Amino acid sequence: MSGGLIALLDDVAALARASAASIDDIGAAAGRASAKAAGVVVDDTAVTPQYVQDVDPQRELPIIWRIAKGSLFNKLVIILPIALLLSQFAPWALTPILMLGGTYLCFEGAEKIWGAISGHDSHIESVVETHEGQNESKGDGEDGGKSPEDKMVSGAIRTDLILSAEIMVISLNEVASEAFFNRLLILIVVAIAITALVYGAVAALIRMDDVGLKLAGKDSAGAQKFGRLLVAAMPKILQVISVVGTVAMLWVGGHIILVGLDELGWHPLYEFVHHAEEAAAHAVPFLSGAVAWVVNTFFSAVLGLIWGAVVVLVITAIKAMTGRKEGQMSTRHPGSTATGRHEAVPADHDPRH
Template sequence: MPGGLTALLDDVAIIARAASASVDDIAAAAGRAGSKTAGVVIDDTAVTPSYVTGLSPARELPIIWRITRGSLFNKLVILLPGALLLSEFLPQAIVFILMLGGCYLSYEGAEKVLEKLGGEKHGKTVDDVIEDPVAFEKQRIAGAVRTDLILSAEIMAITLNEVAAETLVTRAGVLAIVAVLVTVGVYGVVGLIVKMDDIGLHLTKRSSRLAQGFGRGLVAFMPHLLTILSFVGTIAMLWVGGGIILHGLAEIGIEGPEHWIEGIEHGVSAIAGSAGGVLGWLTFAGLAALTALVIGGVIVFVLHKVLGVGHDDKEAAAAH
């Protein structure tokens, strides 16, 4: 009996060590994958505040919460099982899914740029008279969740690519960890950003002059911050979308565009000296964004001018 008990305890210890090692593997792989998704996370964080800009302050956090729930549903219920199935049975399809997502981001970014330059607007904005606030809020949430689905798909695909050689259990664990941490991180920051003006107003009522001054500065700065975030979000859409398309083309054998841009990047890095790393990255990001602007502009023209598809049609479909 003692021998049997000792053997059992040994087996338990072995299982515990194996489980611990598995957890360590998942954590390490999640860390590697998370660093690779930084660009898309920045995009997601920059884009989301625009969906509550101009709406009632009382509705800001409820809207963000609904977008957060939609994001978790996107990642854990739709994308995680789909990513695991693809990795098991059709891994070669991942690059094409990434490229489709890149095209969508390019389209969204190009449409925003064209609208800012005076082009035709598609769908209501906060500058228009909103006749049905409830329907408009639903439209905003549907648009945010749809964009999140694309960004989440990019995050999950990038993550999956980083852990492709791991076991199925490790892949599932990494995808789940990255999905939850990215969602909580992104929408937690977004919630903080959109309520900064309320925090500022609260500080203006404090007895401390320093707190009052800081609060007034915060209130005055917030509209500018949201404008900056809207701009950064559009640029990030184009940068991320263009980079995904260029890398995807290289993976399927069309290496010229990415290699050409990388050559310019390396040239700028060599000339710039100590600032070469930053300027080289900015060069690649800028050229990737320009590539996405061209591709997205073509998609906008085909959808709106050739096929006659309006943004209102897409929003109505999403709302229903």
């Protein structure tokens, strides 16, 4: 009797260890999958604050919360089932789909760089134009019953669908060899974790200037100075995030294209980058891993820029042939900036009122 009980307890302990190991494996795989989607995540974090630009500060966090819920719905209810079905029954389709997402990332990065060179921030202004255009053109149409905030949130969630699809497909590609149930759990973890990360970071970013304003109103001279510094720094911080997001998009998008071309049977580019990595690693053996990563990232970003520039040229040519004017951008509200809600913050004045 006692021998049977001990054997049973051993079996339970073994099952517990196996379950714990499986959970650890799922967490580790989710971490790897999330890391591969870094370019899209940074871009999402950089762009999302623009949705609450010129919005009543009391509505900022509720709007971000509504967009976050919509983003989670996109990932879990719309994208996840489609991605899992493809990976189970048509895994050959993942590489082309992934390359389409990579092409979109390269296009976005190249368009941002072209916007900076030409003096127009195409990505951000297109967001503003889209939402203002919806507010003006749909006032008496199909969305006539919606408030401007509802229309803006709906537009933001539709835009998020593209970014979320890229995140989920990139993540899925990293765990395609896992069992179906593990893939499901990993992607659920990735969806929840990335949504919380992106929109938590956005919520913190858009409230930083409010923290600064409160500090600027304190009696302490040090608190006032730090508060003014914090508010003045926020547009610059968002600009840095935007630049990092652009580079990350080109790197991730270019790497997806590089690997995808190799998997589809065209090897020269991948082999060239691989040989360059090996040569750099041999040249600096004590930092071989880091140097190889830098070389791969550099060539991936260059490829992403070239690939994206070609797409921008093609789209520009199509617009020119169809008679569409690229310069039709809506005007920003007075006092707003491309990277923040406030331009200047006097010590004794709240610029929102």
